[in-house]
Amino acid sequence: MTQKLVVIGAGMASGRMLEHLFEAGADHEVTLFNAEPRGNYNRIMLSPVLSGDKDYAGIVTHDDGWYAARGITCRFGEHVVKIDRRRKVVTGEKGEAAYDKLVIATGSAPFIIPVAGRDLPGVVSYRDLDDTNAMIGAAAKGGHAVVIGGGLLGLEAAAGLQSRGMEVTVIHLMGHLMERQLDPAAGYLLQRELERRGITVHCKGATKAILGHDRAEAVLLEDGTVYPADLVVMAVGIRPETRLAVDAGLEVARGIVVDDRMVTSDPDILAVGECVEHDGQLFGLVAPLYDQAKVAALSLRDEPAAFRPVQTATKLKVTGCDLFSAGDFAEGEGREDIVFRDPARGLYKRLVIEDDRLVGAVMYGDTADGNWFFGLIKDGTGIEAMRETLIFGPAYQGGAAADPMAAVAALPADAEICGCNGVCKGRIVEAIAGGATTLDAVRAETKASGSCGTCTGLVEQVLAVTLGDEFVMPTAKPVCGCTELTHEDVRRMIKARELKSMPAVMQELGWKTSCGCHVCRPALNFYLLADWPLGYRDDPQSRFVNERKHANIQKDGTFSVVPRMWGGLTSPRELRAIADAAEKYNVPTVKVTGGQRIDLLGVKGEDLPAIWADLNRAGLVSGHAYSKGLRTVKTCVGSDHCRFGTQDSTGLGVKLEQALWGSWTPHKVKLAVSGCPRNCAEATCKDIGIVCVDSGYQVGVGGAAGMDVKETEQLADVKTEEEAIALTIAFVQLYRENAKYLDRPYKWIAKVGLDWVKARVVDDPESRAALIERFRISQSVYQKDPWADHVQSEQARYAPLANLTLEAAE
Amino acid sequence: MTTWIDIGALDDIPARGARVVKTAMGCVAVFRTAADEVFALSDRCPHRGGPLSEGIVHGKSVTCPLHSWVFSLETGQAQGADAGEVPTYPARVEGGRILLDATRLARRSAA
Numbered sequence: 001m002t003q004k005l006v007v008i009g010a011g012m013a014s015g016r017m018l019e020h021l022f023e024a025g026a027d028h029e030v031t032l033f034n035a036e037p038r039g040n041y042n043r044i045m046l047s048p049v050l051s052g053d054k055d056y057a058g059i060v061t062h063d064d065g066w067y068a069a070r071g072i073t074c075r076f077g078e079h080v081v082k083i084d085r086r087r088k089v090v091t092g093e094k095g096e097a098a099y100d101k102l103v104i105a106t107g108s109a110p111f112i113i114p115v116a117g118r119d120l121p122g123v124v125s126y127r128d129l130d131d132t133n134a135m136i137g138a139a140a141k142g143g144h145a146v147v148i149g150g151g152l153l154g155l156e157a158a159a160g161l162q163s164r165g166m167e168v169t170v171i172h173l174m175g176h177l178m179e180r181q182l183d184p185a186a187g188y189l190l191q192r193e194l195e196r197r198g199i200t201v202h203c204k205g206a207t208k209a210i211l212g213h214d215r216a217e218a219v220l221l222e223d224g225t226v227y228p229a230d231l232v233v234m235a236v237g238i239r240p241e242t243r244l245a246v247d248a249g250l251e252v253a254r255g256i257v258v259d260d261r262m263v264t265s266d267p268d269i270l271a272v273g274e275c276v277e278h279d280g281q282l283f284g285l286v287a288p289l290y291d292q293a294k295v296a297a298l299s300l301r302d303e304p305a306a307f308r309p310v311q312t313a314t315k316l317k318v319t320g321c322d323l324f325s326a327g328d329f330a331e332g333e334g335r336e337d338i339v340f341r342d343p344a345r346g347l348y349k350r351l352v353i354e355d356d357r358l359v360g361a362v363m364y365g366d367t368a369d370g371n372w373f374f375g376l377i378k379d380g381t382g383i384e385a386m387r388e389t390l391i392f393g394p395a396y397q398g399g400a401a402a403d404p405m406a407a408v409a410a411l412p413a414d415a416e417i418c419g420c421n422g423v424c425k426g427r428i429v430e431a432i433a434g435g436a437t438t439l440d441a442v443r444a445e446t447k448a449s450g451s452c453g454t455c456t457g458l459v460e461q462v463l464a465v466t467l468g469d470e471f472v473m474p475t476a477k478p479v480c481g482c483t484e485l486t487h488e489d490v491r492r493m494i495k496a497r498e499l500k501s502m503p504a505v506m507q508e509l510g511w512k513t514s515c516g517c518h519v520c521r522p523a524l525n526f527y528l529l530a531d532w533p534l535g536y537r538d539d540p541q542s543r544f545v546n547e548r549k550h551a552n553i554q555k556d557g558t559f560s561v562v563p564r565m566w567g568g569l570t571s572p573r574e575l576r577a578i579a580d581a582a583e584k585y586n587v588p589t590v591k592v593t594g595g596q597r598i599d600l601l602g603v604k605g606e607d608l609p610a611i612w613a614d615l616n617r618a619g620l621v622s623g624h625a626y627s628k629g630l631r632t633v634k635t636c637v638g639s640d641h642c643r644f645g646t647q648d649s650t651g652l653g654v655k656l657e658q659a660l661w662g663s664w665t666p667h668k669v670k671l672a673v674s675g676c677p678r679n680c681a682e683a684t685c686k687d688i689g690i691v692c693v694d695s696g697y698q699v700g701v702g703g704a705a706g707m708d709v710k711e712t713e714q715l716a717d718v719k720t721e722e723e724a725i726a727l728t729i730a731f732v733q734l735y736r737e738n739a740k741y742l743d744r745p746y747k748w749i750a751k752v753g754l755d756w757v758k759a760r761v762v763d764d765p766e767s768r769a770a771l772i773e774r775f776r777i778s779q780s781v782y783q784k785d786p787w788a789d790h791v792q793s794e795q796a797r798y799a800p801l802a803n804l805t806l807e808a809a810e
Numbered sequence: 811m812t813t814w815i816d817i818g819a820l821d822d823i824p825a826r827g828a829r830v831v832k833t834a835m836g837c838v839a840v841f842r843t844a845a846d847e848v849f850a851l852s853d854r855c856p857h858r859g860g861p862l863s864e865g866i867v868h869g870k871s872v873t874c875p876l877h878s879w880v881f882s883l884e885t886g887q888a889q890g891a892d893a894g895e896v897p898t899y900p901a902r903v904e905g906g907r908i909l910l911d912a913t914r915l916a917r918r919s920a921a
Contacts, residue, residue, distance in 0.1 A: 436891060445891035515826060515844045518866040518873035518880075541826040545864040545875040553875055557861040605861075801829035801840060801908075802817040804915060 005300065006031045006090050006099035008080050008244065013273030013289040014105035015040035015062055020297035022070050028300070030072045031097045033090070036128055037077030039067060044286060046132050050160030056129060073097075083248040085266055101268055101300055104245055104256060108238035108274040108284075113148065117210030122217075123232045126157045135233065139164035143230035146170075146219045148207050150177040154235035155190075158199050161231070169200040169227045171219065173236070176203060181314045181325040185341075186348050186364040192709070193321050193346065202227075204714070223717065224693035225677045240275040240282060253277050260306035262296040272296045278307060285314065313361075313374040322363075324370035327377040328352070329360030340391045344416075349391055356384045369393030408461040417462060418455045423448035425462055432466045439463065440481055480519035482511050487523065487740040494527050500535045502528065502542065516542075523741035526628065526664060530736045533778040546626035549798070550786045551608055554601060559608060561587075561600040562625035563615050564661065567635045567653030567673075568596030577618030585611050595632030595670060597623050609795045612787035621785040628742070629664045630671075630732075633657040634682065638675035638692065647692035649675035652721055656690075656728055662783035663775070666739040666748070669732065684712045687745045688728055693717075697724040701731055702746040702754070710746050713754055716762045730761045730768045733775040812900065814909040820846065821906070828863040828872070833915045838899060839863035840908060841883050843870060848908055849883035850901035856894035 005021075005028040007014050014032075021028060032039075040062040048054040067074050075092055082091040083102065090097045110125035112118055124134045139145070139161050147158045150172025162168045170177075176187030177194075191201045206222040216232045240255035251257040251265035255277030262270045262278075272292045274284055283289055288309050298305035313326035329352045331337075340349040345365065351373065352360035357380050361373040372394045376383060389396040396410075413426030423446045431445040439460055443449055449456040456477075463471045478484050485493075490509065499505045502524055506516060516524065521542035528536040540548045551559035563578065582590050582600055589601040603611055612622075624631060633656050636642065638649030653673040660671075672683035673690045683689030685705035689712045691698045696719040700712030715731060718724050731745075734757060739748035749757060760767045790797070823829045823842040830853055831838045837853035839862050847870070853863050860876030870883045880889040886896040900911040 431891070441891065514869050517868045517871075518878065521866060521868065541824055541867065544866070549864070553861075553864060555858065555876065557859070557864075605864075796822070797824075797829075800832045800837075801822055803832040804815075804817070804912070805832050805834050 003028050003100045003300075004031075004098055005029065005101050005103065006033070006097050007103045007105060008033045008090065009105035009107055009273070009275075010034035010036070010038075010040045010062075010074075010076070011105055011107045011273055012040065012043060012061075012286060013107075013293050014103060016290050016293035017103065017105075017272055017296045017300075018062075018070070018072070020294055021300060024297065024301060026301065028101075030070070031090075031099075032067070032072050032074050032076075033078055033080050033092055033097075034074075034076045035079050036130070038129070039063070039074065039076060041129065043128070046126075046129065047156040047160055049129070050132050050135060050157065051163045052136075052160075080244060083244055083269075085248055085269070088268065099268075101270065103296060103300075104264070104269065104271040104275060105273045106241040106244060106275045109241045110234060111237040111239050112234055113207060113236055115207055115209050117212060117216065118234070120210055120212050120232075121215040122212070122230060123210055123234065125234045126153055127238070135161060135231065136164065138231040139166050141230065142166060144169070144228040145231040145233065146227050146229040147233045147235055148219070149233075149235035149237065150174070150201065150203065151180065151235065151237065152178060154233070155194070157233045157235055158194070159197075161233070162197070162199055166231070167200075168198075169202060169219075169229075170194070171205040171207060171221065171227070172201070172203045173206055174203065177201065178323070181362075182323065182364070183329055183350060183362050185339075185350065186323065186325075186362050189346055189348055189364045190321055190323065200227075223698060224695055238274065238284070240277065242275055245271070245275070253280075255282050258307075260295075260308070261299040262292055262307055263299060270296050270299060278309065281309060283309070310378065313370060313377075322365060322367045324363040324367035324373075325361065326370065326374045327358070327360035329362050335359070338387075338391045351391055353383065353387070356382050356387075358383050358390070408458065409465045417458050418446075418448035428459060428462045429466050432463060437463070437467060437470065479523060480517055482506075482513045482516050482520050483509060485509060490524070491527055491531075491738070491740070494531055500528065500532045502539060518544075522547075526666060526741050529664060529782075530666075530778070533781050538782075547628070549605065549608065550622055550624075550626060550790065551603070551605075552626045556602075557605070558602045559605055560625070561603050561608070561611055561615075562593065562597050562623040563620035564623040564657075565597050566657050567633055567650050569650065569654065570598075574618055574620055577615060577620060581611050581614045584614065593625070593632075595625075596634050597625065597632060599625070606798050606800070609791045609798050613791045616785070616788050616791065622787045624661065627664065628667050629669065630657070630660040630662070631668050632670055633660075634670070634672035634686070636673075636675045636680040638673075642675055644678060645675035645692070646694050647675060647697065647721075649673040649681065649690075649692050652690065652692075652697075652724065653681075655721070655725060659725060659729060660732060662785075663732065663736070663779060664782060665732065665736050666741050667744045669735075669745070671728070685709065686712065688712075688731060690724055690728070696720065699724055699727050701757070702749040704744060704746045706744075708746070713749070715754075715758065726768065726772060727761060729775050730771040731757065733771040733778075734760055736778075737771075737774070812914075813912045814902070814904075815912045816907050817910050818908055819906055820848065820903055820908055823848075823908070826867040828865075828867065830861075830863050831910065835915070837861070837863070838910070838915070839872075840901060840910070841867055841872060843867060843883070846903070847883075848901045848903050850899040850910055851881070851883065851886055852897040852899075854896070855879055855881075856888070856896060857892070862896065 010032055042059045042061050045059040078092045078094055080092050088099055110127050124131050142165055145161045145166040145168045147154045147170045150170050158168045158170045176184045177190050208222045209220045210216050210232055211218040211220055216229055219227045219229050242252045242256050245256045246252050256271040256275050258264055258271050258276050258278050264271050273289055292307055295305040295307040336353045338351040347365040350362045358376040383390055411425050415425045417425050427446050428448055431442050436442045436445045449459045479487055499508055505524055525539050525542040529538050545553050585607050587600045591599045593599050633653040635650045635653030639645035669687045671688045672681040672686045674681040674683040675692045683691050685703040689700045689703055698717050699715045701715045703712035704710040735745050817831055826844050828839045828841045838850050839853040841849045853861050855862055855874040857879050858876055860874040862872050864875045865872040871880050873880050879892045881896050886898040888894040899914050902909050
């Protein structure tokens with residue numbers, strides 16, 4: 001007897017189920033309801049439709065002909081309003097349909113966050129073709145789009161809208177993008193890539209309201225940030241669409257509860273797809289949905305079948321970035337990581353291992369080996385034997401005894417190892433053959449890893465591959481060739497053993513050289529003056545020339561002179577003095593710097609004291625543009641002049657600069673204060689950046705805009721200027737006391753963790769007060785104008801010891 | 811023959827430091843080590859012309875301030891794998907005064 005089958009929802013799961021059913025020769029009489037006025041199409045391909053790469057016709061999977069050929073009654077565009085289980089009848093808007101078996105495939109509904117303004121025109125979700133067409137329509141008018149939600153869907157919406165010419169901002173509640181598929185490092189790479197393409201990404205952003213009168217105009221975040229928005233896309237997540245099932249009295253938890261055969265609590269009703277909950281689990285990826293479809297089709301034919309969800313891997317291309325994740329990659333006790341990074345190529349791979357089994361994998365940039373890793377995860381393969389080479393993938397497994405350096409060994413001679421200095425593998429191998437058998441030797445010979453140092457590991461691997469057993473991989477990196485100790489060891493012992501002079505350090509810690517070298521001496525000098533501000537005397541001879549001469553040496557041996565301009569403010573009197581000095585000393589180049597100061601370039605070394613004396617007379621002091629210390633506090637004009645300014649950003653900048661100037665730090669420190677979230681002072685890429693908002697001050701730390709580009713992370717939001725200044729000073733002092741020499745704050749924070757910093761600077765008032773007090777003590781010694789000082793007592797250093805040219809001429 | 815001329819006091823140069831002497835053929839850097847030895851070398855790094863007198867002095871070596879080449883103060887030879895040489899000049903200390911060989915400087919300058 002022909003069975004009457006009613007299916008509610010024409011999505012990808014039910015579509016696949018019908019295919020299986022008819023392929024098996026079913027003689028069901030099928031009625032198919034769909035709320036959308038169309039049949040089944042490939043929803044995964046909505047992104048290319050949004051970006052314009054495909055059109056709707058190109059993504060239809062079942063056209064009218066397909067349904068007709070199978071005798072399916074299509075009731076598209078008709079909502080089902082009720083299921084009557086007693087009478088076994090489904091009621092649609094246009095009438096009833098009786099069933100012997102019913103399949104619910106209502107899918108999921110977008111989750112709309114309950115904020116003010118969510119119902120305004122211009123706010124859309126991103127689930128179906130209508131949403132997609134609405135976005136395409138809005139994008140045609142251009143303007144700003146805000147996408148709420150930095151998951152897969154949100155990012156695809158963002159990329160699509162951007163490719164259609166909109167200015168796009170993504171707001172994501174969590175700390176990094178796609179946190180369910182990616183770990184923070186991969187999320188960071190993805191964010192960097194999106195930002196490189198011009199999409200603004202705001203993580204840790206909680207939406208407070210959608211602003212606008214008769215349509216969406218802007219999105220307001222809890223932190224006070226406002227993003228203009230002609231279009232708002234809600235893509236924060238989905239939830240199973242279960243209303244019909246609930247009304248019908250079926251068992252529903254988060255989703256419609258089904259057994260292994262995809263049968264609900266009513267034996268004549270099945271459910272498949274995103275609306276389903278099986279064994280406490282919901283499903284959103286297509287692979288398990290297709291498995292469900294297969295099982296449901298068999299169940300409908302009374303054939304045995306059981307849905308066994310398997311682990312799934314996510315292999316995605318988000319806006320051109322290759323991503324892969326599989327298994328469980330959370331950190332945990334007993335879990336170990338193997339990580340491979342290639343910053344220059346934007347590659348990141350991380351494997352998570354537990355009990356000699358691979359349990360998770362995250363890859364960014366190169367996902368070619370993803371399936372192989374996924375296989376290892378699924379099969380629970382023991383990886384002990386190949387652990388050394390595991391991260392290089394299947395190409396380096398099997399055959400002869402595994403060579404841990406196979407990947408490096410396999411690199412061609414012209415593969416670039418050191419991007420900064422343009423050194424390829426062949427050159428390094430050549431140097432090694434020529435006798436450079438240590439990292440230092442290779443660095444001296446080729447300059448490889450001599451600049452930013454990120455390729456140090458690779459250089460060591462090339463050494464290991466080339467030399468074999470002769471090369472012993474160093475465990476921890478010593479300060480320099482004068483000692484085996486690391487920076488961290490040295491800092492610790494200077495404090496613990498109260499070593500208060502350079503000879504004391506070198507003697508007690510067993511330095512191998514008589515008086516150190518150009519690498520360790522500047523570091524030791526800083527550590528000593530930071531830890532013992534009152535007992536230790538600064539040693540100019542252990543400073544790099546710039547800090548010894550309080551000017552920046554240029555390639556031709558001349559110097560640059562940058563007077564301090566507090567918060568970037570200056571006056572006609574100061575400008576005149578600068579102009580006069582520039583003319584008097586024949587300064588060839590006068591330039592405005594990125595930190596809002598004026599740079600006089602090309603001053604002769606012997607003229608330095610004289611030009612400083614002239615500048616001093618106009619009240620100008622050293623700008624420390626040469627120091628590992630406080631450089632500049634960049635500001636915008638703030639509430640004094642700007643119509644958007646929320647606080648006196650210039651005034652705060654001046655106060656900060658007056659508090660911090662003269663202090664020596666492990667590396668240079670740059671600050672900025674912006675008067676509103678438009679952030680004209682670019683505060684969010686500074687070592688410390690303060691953004692003023694109506695409610696106070698957002699203090700961020702650890703930004704960077706050099707070799708690395710990184711946005712600041714929130715240290716704290718405070719209400720008053722005094723609190724902002726206190727936090728800033730305490731942070732600087734903590735950094736001075738703990739960081740490795742030449743680590744900018746962002747690198748230091750990455751090592752100790754922002755939480756560690758917050759615990760000492762923000763959460764513990766006593767610790768904060770003690771830091772500020774120690775900074776005050778240090779400033780009592782070091783906050784003085786070195787120019788005035790040198791003009792007064794060190795003039796001789798700048799002049800030649802003798803001039804024999806006259807005698808030679810005689 | 812050697813004609814020693816007095817160019818200044820040892821204490822005019824900081825220990826582990828240098829001062830410059832102007833000569834007809836260019837600047838000569840006079841170095842004083844931690845052990846109060848004195849060395850005179852041309853004040854020009856053969857790599858990119860950096861002023862060696864501004865470098866950090868360690869042991870009997872100096873590191874050029876521009877690109878960190880290291881030179882022996884005794885021989886003027888570049889250390890490590892860098893290849894290069896800085897002209898050196900006789901220098902000595904006598905009674906707290908620094909003496910340079912004027913003929914060497916003059917002969918070179920005349921050449």
